[in-house]
Amino acid sequence: MELRQIEYFIEAAKREHITQAATALHVAQSAISRQIALLEDELGVSLFMRKGRNIQLTPAGKIFLEHAERGLLEFEKAEQKIKEHLNPEIGRIRLGISTSLSVHTLPIMLQNFHKTHPGISFQLHQGTVPYLIHLIEQGNIDLAFASPVPKNHEAVHSKILYTEKMVLLLPKHHRFAGKTAIPLGKLKNERFITFRSRLSLQELFRDACGQAGFEPDIVFEGEDMDTIKGLVAADFGIALMPENAVTYNLPAGIVTAPLHSPEVSRSVGMIYPRSRELAPSEQLFSKYTEDFYERLYQFGQ
Secondary structure (H helix, E strand, O other): OOHHHHHHHHHHHHHOOHHHHHHHHOOOHHHHHHHHHHHHHHHOOOOEEEEOOEEEEOHHHHHHHHHHHHHHHHHHHHHHHHHHHHOOOOEEEEEEEEOOOOOOOHHHHHHHHHHHOOOEEEEEEEEOHHHHHHHHHHOOOOEEEEOOOOOOOOOEEEEEEEEEEEEEEEEOOOOOOOOOOEEHHHHOOOEEEEEOOOOHHHHHHHHHHHHHOOOOEEEEEEOOHHHHHHHHHOOOOEEEEEHHHHHOOOOOOEEEEOEEOOOOEEEEEEEEEOOOOOOHHHHHHHHHHHHHHHHHHHOOO
């Protein structure tokens, strides 16, 4: 079994057409057909079946494709890592960002990092923390910013970069506007705007309400922070939001207030695979990130 055969097979499976695969790979159609035939002979199964002018994967072909793509990805990663070991100032970092994470400091950090290490580029992915962990397990991303930071997870190591409090967003004419601190229990009759149930921020919010002795009346669930802010400004309800998220794009009709009884906060940090050591470029970025947030929270935001 040769790497060339794997590459030809994956391209043909992706396009479901031998001629199109040959065109994409800049080789003769006969070369594609011959290498796939040799691969099928070695495996002892048919990988494709004819469907008109097109081809379609057999059940065995679907199984082989799943592992072939993963194997090819590992070869590509190995080639990249070797290049990075020869020169840690080059490479591409596939970086995940959890959906509900306020990232207004991230562009600044990435820009500053790129000035110092211009040979290292980024490919960004966004999703929930479980989804990002899945991508790390599959080898599709290298590391990720996550909140909350998972503890003692079997697939990923984690480090906390900082902890941020949740603050209350109120319309400026609300009866609690101007209060220095508000007990969460006094808000039991309010209408709440929250993040979607599959996001960790709603779970954090519901747990806090449970500690305060009530079940919240949720009138809207969303993912976009600016939408939630806009609805609060329109007096549709009130919301809890990470303190970093209220430092920008806050409508004029909103005021913020701290909470107590209980205070609500979440951890923000970085996760990376247990199954391998970080590549040199990833180590550079990880150390830079730790130093960046240590300085940021040492001297204030």
